Each structure stands twice: as C-alpha cells, then as structure tokens.
Amino acid sequence: MKNTPKKPGRVKAALLNWLGVPVGLTDEAFWNSFGTSVAGQAVNECSVLKLSAVWACARLIAETISTLPLGLYQKTLNGRVAMNNHALYDIIHSRPNADSTAVVFWEAMIVSMLLRGNGFAEKLFIGPRLVALSFLVPSRLSISRGLNGQRIYRYTERDGSQRVIPERSIFRIPGFTLDGDWGLSAIEYGSQVFGSALAASNAANGTFERGLAPTVAFKMERILNREQRAEFRESLAEVSGALNAGKSPLLEGGMDAKTIGINPKDAQLLESRAFSVEEICRWFRVPPFMVGQSDKSTSWGTGIEQQMIGFLTFTLRPWLTRIEQAINKDLLSPLDQQTIYAEFSIEGLLRADSAGRASYLSTMVNNGLMTRDEGRAKENLPLKGGNADVLTVQTALIPIDQLGQAQGRTNA
Numbered sequence: 001m002k003n004t005p006k007k008p009g010r011v012k013a014a015l016l017n018w019l020g021v022p023v024g025l026t027d028e029a030f031w032n033s034f035g036t037s038v039a040g041q042a043v044n045e046c047s048v049l050k051l052s053a054v055w056a057c058a059r060l061i062a063e064t065i066s067t068l069p070l071g072l073y074q075k076t077l078n079g080r081v082a083m084n085n086h087a088l089y090d091i092i093h094s095r096p097n098a099d100s101t102a103v104v105f106w107e108a109m110i111v112s113m114l115l116r117g118n119g120f121a122e123k124l125f126i127g128p129r130l131v132a133l134s135f136l137v138p139s140r141l142s143i144s145r146g147l148n149g150q151r152i153y154r155y156t157e158r159d160g161s162q163r164v165i166p167e168r169s170i171f172r173i174p175g176f177t178l179d180g181d182w183g184l185s186a187i188e189y190g191s192q193v194f195g196s197a198l199a200a201s202n203a204a205n206g207t208f209e210r211g212l213a214p215t216v217a218f219k220m221e222r223i224l225n226r227e228q229r230a231e232f233r234e235s236l237a238e239v240s241g242a243l244n245a246g247k248s249p250l251l252e253g254g255m256d257a258k259t260i261g262i263n264p265k266d267a268q269l270l271e272s273r274a275f276s277v278e279e280i281c282r283w284f285r286v287p288p289f290m291v292g293q294s295d296k297s298t299s300w301g302t303g304i305e306q307q308m309i310g311f312l313t314f315t316l317r318p319w320l321t322r323i324e325q326a327i328n329k330d331l332l333s334p335l336d337q338q339t340i341y342a343e344f345s346i347e348g349l350l351r352a353d354s355a356g357r358a359s360y361l362s363t364m365v366n367n368g369l370m371t372r373d374e375g376r377a378k379e380n381l382p383l384k385g386g387n388a389d390v391l392t393v394q395t396a397l398i399p400i401d402q403l404g405q406a407q408g409r410t411n412a
Contacts, residue, residue, distance in 0.1 A: 041198035043191040045115055045139070051197050053277040056291035057284035058114050065319055066106040069093070069345040076339075083340055087129065088331055092342060096133040097124070108135045110319065113175040114284065117183030121171040122155075123331070130331060133171060173326040175319075190283045197276035285315045308349050320344050347378055368393040 041047065048054045070093050072083040083089060096105040109119035120136040140156040153165040174183035187194065224232070281288045290311065327342040361378070364370035372388040383389070 041195045041202070043187060043195045043198070045187060047198060048115070048187055048194045051194065051201065051280065053197070053280040053291060054194070057281060057286045058111050060286060060290060061114060061284065061315065061319065062107045062110040064349075065110055065316060065323070065344075066103045068320075068349070070102070070342060071345060072340060072342055074340050086340065091130065091133055092327060092331070098132070100135070105133065105135055106323075109173060112138055113173055113183065113319070115185070115187055117175045117185040119173045122165055123169045123171050125169070171326070171330050173322055175322070186283060193276070193279045193283060197280060200276055287311070312346060312349055320346070365392070366394050
C-alpha cells in the first residue's frame, strides 16, 4: 500500500508558497486568519465586514463610485471632445475584461482601496496594446523587493499555482498615504475601533442568547455531590435562554438565587454599539445618517441636494480624483497623456433634486452658457438640432432708449 504524503501545516505551507512551491493553499481563509487581535477579537478583512456599519460604508462608497459614468476626453482649443472611440474607453467604461463588467471591476478595486489601502489589477497586453484589466485579490498577492530594487509581485491562482507578474503589468491605485507611494490599510490602523465594535457586537449577541439576563448564582445550604450538581444544571438549562423566556426554575431545600455581573443597562450596551457605528463612519468619512443611523443629524444642509454635494465633496471626490489620475498616469501612453484624460461624470448624483436641477439647467441655457441640446443631453433626451444647438440669452433687460428696436428689427 502506497503511503500518502503528509499534508504540510499552515505555517510550512505558507513558507513553501512564499518560496514559489505550490502546495494547494488556494483559498483566502488562511490569509484572513491572520490579523491584529484587539479586545479579544481577530480584526481582519472578513471579520470587519461582518459589522453592519463597515459593510454599509464600504458598499455606499464603492457602489456609488462604480456606477458613475467614467469617460475619456481630449482637450481642444474649443473645449473638450469625448473620446468614445479610444481603445481605453471600453476598458474603463464598459468591460475591463472578459469576465466582469466595469461596475463589478471598479467596485472590487474601491473596496480593496477602502479596506486594504491599495487596489491592484493586472494589465493585459497584445503586443504593446493594452486590451484588458484583471482584478487581483490582495489576499493572494505577495510583494517583495528584488536585488535591483524593483517590486516582485507573486500571485497565487485559485488552483494553487503561482506566477510572477512583471511590475510594468501592475495597475495599482493607492489610498490615503503617508509616504506618497503606499496606501495605508484601514483595517490595520483602525483595528482598535473595529475590535471594540466586534467585542460589543459579540457581547450583545451573548446577552440576547441568554435571554437578556445577567449571570445568576444559586446558593445552597448544603454541599451537593457531583451527580446532584449535574442534575441541577440540566434542569436549569431547560428553562434558560431567550427561547425559554417566561419559564422559572424551581428552588428547593433553601436554595437562593443571586445576580452577579453587570446587567445590559449598566453596561450601556446599546450606547456602546451606537457609538461604534459613529466611530466606524468617522473612519470612512461617511455621515451616519447615510448608513441608517437615523438619530444622527448632519451639518451638510437639510435638502437632498446639499447633502449630496457634501457627500460628493468630502467623501467621494478624493477617491474619484485618485482613480482618474491613476488612469491618466498608468493606462495612457505618454503621447496621449498630453491631451487625453479620464473623468467621472458626477451630474447623476444631483438628479434627486428635480427642482434644483431644473433651475440649474434653466440658468445655464438662459444665460448662454449651454445650448438647449446640451441641456437635453444631460437629461438623456433626444437632440432637436437647428436652433436648439445655438447659444441664446434673454434680452428682456435692455436700455430704455432701445425699447422696441429689437422687435422692429425682427419684424423687418
């Protein structure tokens, strides 16, 4: 009988993979098991996403940005021209690769930037031409330095095989940084906040599991033997817990029950959880009311438009600019960089306030800053052409001595 080789342990497997020897370590469970331990909680990518506030903040930012139209434009003497026929346009706007849409790709990149500090993708080429971007899962990407000082990116595929990706093929977008190069991980730097929130959540779950009751000690007038203690605990288990609320244990033979520990009210459990939500929102720079914390107001204004402008200015704009500049720097050729640039269209964020939007379009058209066709295009309405594509201004306010002259010229 042939002996089956012993499977290497987790630490040995990690070392073998680091040395380039595939050992079948294909999932991210191993990597996610590592992380900072705070308040008795393991703080890593998987654990923090189990917090509803982290999940809501990450989804809000990632889904909002990934669904904004992203276009390419060329600077000209008369303004700018949309470059929808450029080879890069379809990659960043519609389909980065054969397996995902642009929304899915950018969503993954942004979540990686939010939680880990950097978003990674592989640039795929046919000859010198960029043809696709493939998202790289950070937990399966190891980075080291070669003798020449360049970074070496070693990626572990789902089947356990490993390959080295040249640095020129890496598209990386760093988040908030201190050294101007590498983004800082929110999971690492916010571990104290996330660990406390996880501990409060687990404590709350334990409290509800026990039926909102603190620990109870039973005092007996005599010493029980091992069998009697086991029998009493079994009897007590039948009336304990939230599912058995309302049932009461029977105290016999002078038995007395006393409460020990801190009750939920004294521990301010609910207040602690609410404070954790506020702290997490502060880390992601998201106003609590936008993730369902209704008891928190905002100083960004009372109308939807004012609040959206505040969210766009203070939360989304830094991420949008990072992505735009990374595309311009790493995905455009040096020649294209002189006149072509990527930019998100943010007008859609303000469409919720129809009255404000109508006032904006009316002002732009009536003051000659925008044609009626340009205004219709922003509302996804069909263009009319002709005079609708001509800049016009209101002429009601004219000098008194010229009254009637404009009408007379028209009739003539």
